[in-house]
Amino acid sequence: DAGITQSPRYKITETGRQVTLMCHQTWSHSYMFWYRQDLGHGLRLIYYSAAADITDKGEVPDGYVVSRSKTENFPLTLESATRSQTSVYFCASSESKAGVDEQFFGPGTRLTVL
C-alpha cells in the first residue's frame, strides 16, 4: 500500500529490553523523522534523516538509535528501554514541493515499558 506505515502498532516491553520500531514509506521522500508524543509536551523530535545514511539528532535523542540504509526505511531502536520511554511514537516523511515541506505522519506506535 502507498503511504507511510509503522510496526508494531502496539508494543509492551520490560525495562532493559531492546526494542525496534519500524517505519516504511513508499513515496521516496528524502526526509524522515521520529517523534514521541506525550501529554503536555506535544510532538518532540527524536531523530531525523535527510537521506539514506544521513541522520541527525533532534530534541530528545538520548536512549535512542536510528539507521537509514535505504531511503524507504527508518527504524528506531531503544537500546535499553526505560519507563520514561513509554509514549506514542510517530514516524513522518517529507519532501519539499513548491516550498511546502508538509510532513506526512504514520499511524503511530503505542509503546509501554513496564
Added chain:
Amino acid sequence: QKEVEQNSGPLSVPEGAIASLNCTYSDRGSQSFFWYRQYSGKSPELIMFIYSNGDKEDGRFTAQLNKASQYVSLLIRDSQPSDSATYLCAVSGTGGFKTIFGAGTRLFVKA
C-alpha cells in the same frame, strides 16, 4: 531552546461559531508555519501552512501570521462538531525540515 507555545485549552465553542487558536514562537529566524489537526488516537494531518505576513484563507480556515509579534493564529469559521480535535502549531526555520511543534490546543465544538 526554540519554543512554540500554545494554550492547551480545552477551547469550547458552539456549533456555527468562530474558533480562534493562537500560537507564539521564540525563533525570529522561523520561515514556515503550519497548523496540523490531530483527532484523538490518530496521527497529525496538515490543514494550513503560511509563509508570509498577513492572512491566508482556505475554505472555513484562515491562518494569520505576524512575524514582528512572532504570532500565528488559526481561525475556524462556522465550526462543526467534526472540527473537534487537537490543533498543533508547527514552526520551522530556513530549509524547513527541522520543525518544532507546540503542545497543541484541544478544541471542542458543541452541537
